[in-house]
Structure formats: structure tokens, C-alpha cells
Amino acid sequence: MRKCLPAILLLIMSLGTMAQPVTDHIGRDELYIVKAGPDENDLPKTRLSELKSFKTAEQQYGLNYTASRYMNNLNDKPFIGMVYDNGLELYIPDDGSLNGNLIFHIRSDNYILLRSNGQKIQVGMVGSELESIFPKSYANKRIIPGRQGRAGKTVITVFYSFISGNVLTIFDSCIEFILSEDGSFLEEIYSYEPG
Numbered sequence: 001m002r003k004c005l006p007a008i009l010l011l012i013m014s015l016g017t018m019a020q021p022v023t024d025h026i027g028r029d030e031l032y033i034v035k036a037g038p039d040e041n042d043l044p045k046t047r048l049s050e051l052k053s054f055k056t057a058e059q060q061y062g063l064n065y066t067a068s069r070y071m072n073n074l075n076d077k078p079f080i081g082m083v084y085d086n087g088l089e090l091y092i093p094d095d096g097s098l099n100g101n102l103i104f105h106i107r108s109d110n111y112i113l114l115r116s117n118g119q120k121i122q123v124g125m126v127g128s129e130l131e132s133i134f135p136k137s138y139a140n141k142r143i144i145p146g147r148q149g150r151a152g153k154t155v156i157t158v159f160y161s162f163i164s165g166n167v168l169t170i171f172d173s174c175i176e177f178i179l180s181e182d183g184s185f186l187e188e189i190y191s192y193e194p195g
Contacts, residue, residue, distance in 0.1 A: 032046065
């Protein structure tokens with residue numbers, strides 16, 4: 001038995017290592033989208049998990065958007081699309097239940113994805129700065145093969161998660177950080193919600 005104990009311990013340790021996620025994860029309630037500028041620290045902040053209506057989004061980001069309603073082809077859920085002319089797109093579930101999740105797309109440095117720990121992620125930042133923020137995801141970055149307008153660019157994926165008690169749940173939904181083809185700077189930030 002004593003001879004088998006080291007082998008058993010090694011097996012248990014290797015199984016634990018293989019079961020860990022290969023990318024980082026983050027809770028929606030740990031993230032905010034804020035307008036960039038000299039008063040960005042003084043502006044009111046709404047967590048991504050609380051952006052459930054276009055009225056809340058209007059209070060946070062203003063009225064200078066174009067709105068449209070559409071159905072998500074993957075899950076037949078209605079959404080309100082709010083496209084701001086300065087680089088922000090928000091797609092808010094419009095089924096009245098407030099159970100859906102916001103989908104967003106940031107295309108300019110006019111907005112910051114702010115973490116509750118104070119870390120700021122902004123279009124235009126040096127791509128390698130994401131390594132210190134999301135080290136596992138950065139280590140597993142990949143080249144986008146054939147997606148229209150993004151082929152050849154680098155993507156870093158961070159999955160949404162939720163902790164209840166001591167149980168961690170990692171979702172299929174994620175945030176994707178799109179880097180330039182040479183990986184030198186961040187070009188886009190967008191969220192993905194599977195159907």
C-alpha cells in the first residue's frame with residue numbers, strides 16, 4: 001500500500017490540474033461600462049448584471065443612440081438594439097422578464113470596461129496589458145480563422161461565471177477581446193451569449 005500511495009497522490013493531483021479551466025472567468029456583477037473622460041471616476045456606474053432595460057442604459061449613456069428591435073435567431077428572444085454613434089452597442093433583452101443578459105460591443109476608446117477591482121480595459125490599449133489582467137486567457141489566445149472582418153486577428157476569451165455558496169459555475173457566455181492582426185493593441189470588446 002505504501003508503494004501505491006505516491007502514485008495515487010500523483011494521479012489525484014493531475015486530475016485536479018486537468019479539471020481547472022484553461023481560461024479566466026469573471027462575474028457580470030464585477031464589470032461596468034463607463035464613458036471615458038476626465039470625470040469618468042465621478043460618473044454613476046451600473047453593473048453589467050443590472051443593465052436590464054433601455055431606460056437604465058439611457059440614464060447611464062445618454063439619448064444619442066439609434067434603436068431597433070430584433071429577434072435573436074439562435075433563441076428567438078426579442079432584443080432592443082441601442083447603437084451609439086461614438087462606439088458603443090448594447091443589445092438588451094426585451095421580453096419583459098428581466099431574466100436575459102445584456103450583449104455589448106465596444107468599438108472605440110470612448111468607453112471603458114471597468115472591473116470592480118479598478119482595472120480598466122479600453123480599446124487602443126497595448127494588447128500585452130491584457131496578460132496581467134487575464135493571464136490564463138491570454139496564454140490561450142488564438143487566431144480567428146475566417147470570421148468576416150476579423151480573420152487573422154487575435155482573440156482572448158474570458159467566460160462569465162457565478163459563485164453560489166462555494167460552488168463556481170462557469171457559463172458558455174463570454175467576453176471576447178479582439179486584438180489587431182499583430183496583437184499589438186486592443187481593437188474591440190464584445191460579449192457573446194449562446195442561444
